[in-house]
Amino acid sequence: MERRVIFPNKKLPYLLMLPQIIITLIFFIYPALQALSQSFYIEDAFGLGSEFVWLENFQVLFADPHYWKSFFTTILFSIAVVVLSMSIALFLALQADKIVKGALIYRTMMVWPYAVAPAVAGIVWILLFNSKLGVMTWLLEQFGYEWNHKLNGDEAMGLVVVAAAWRQIAYNFIFFLAGLQSIPKSLIEAASIDGARSTRRFWTIIFPLLTPVTFFLIVINVVYAFFDTFGIIHTVTSGGPAGATNIMVYKVYSDGFIGLDLGGSAAQSVVLMVIVGALTVFQFRYMEKKVHY
Secondary structure, eight states: OOOOOOOSOTTHHHHHHHHHHHHHIIIIIHHHHHHHHHTTEEEOTTSSOEEEOTTHHHHHHHTOHHHHHHHHHHHHHHHHHHHHHHHHHHHHHHHHHHOOTTHHHHHHHHHGGGGSOHHHHHHHHHHHTOTTTOHHHHHHHHTTOOOOTTTOHHHHHHHHHHHHHHHHHHHHHHHHHHHHHHSOHHHHHHHHHTTOOHHHHIIIIIHHHTHHHHHHHHHHHHHIIIIITHHHHHHHTTTOSTTTTOOHHHHHHIIIIISOOHHHHHHHHHHHHHHHHHHHHHHHHTGGGGOOO
């Protein structure tokens, strides 16, 4: 006989959800609708007037070569952050799952970086790779390599990718470790008895059982790379040098708040939302078919 849980107070679930609904409406839905409305206007830089131009902001945007450069920079940056952060997190989770003594201390130390704000994470890596005082810069000089991410676009991109991935590793680590601990040990032991080596056990047993966690983290990491890395970009490179790290979310800020092109900036934010939404739908529609629950 099936047993169902019945709440005597039918209003209680809605009251518990109300704070989150209010926060979502105020800080997510309302700004998104405002950006959509603003994208159809050309506004005065001083906010004294506006003119309805329909889709002109989008036409100008898609004809701008700098915007397309920012688009491809964002794609490259996002792929690098997702692959680097998830692969390192999975490796560390595999090692943490083997530790018996001091496991709690090790796992706690691994989770700490996620508590660091993006801007602070950027400052940490700036100090490490400062062209004059950075420890990592000094080590590279010992091998004859002169590091200066303020002048070299490839170095700047590499630095922001590492900084963004470093902060996200802790988040991925938590979920991968939880997924590993949910795998029955009897399956691993049976494969060991059959003579399967650690590499074969990972690819034939462990990783297939981690596909639900991996799929979830891919979606989360893509959204993180597109939106939540603004603080790191702003702190480390400010989109430079020569736009080498000017990803789409930072271009929205630079064009809107620095260039005072409010209509064009709003159009960019709308396009960014559409791209991220489309990527999420694509991942759930096609990638989830390969996920086994």
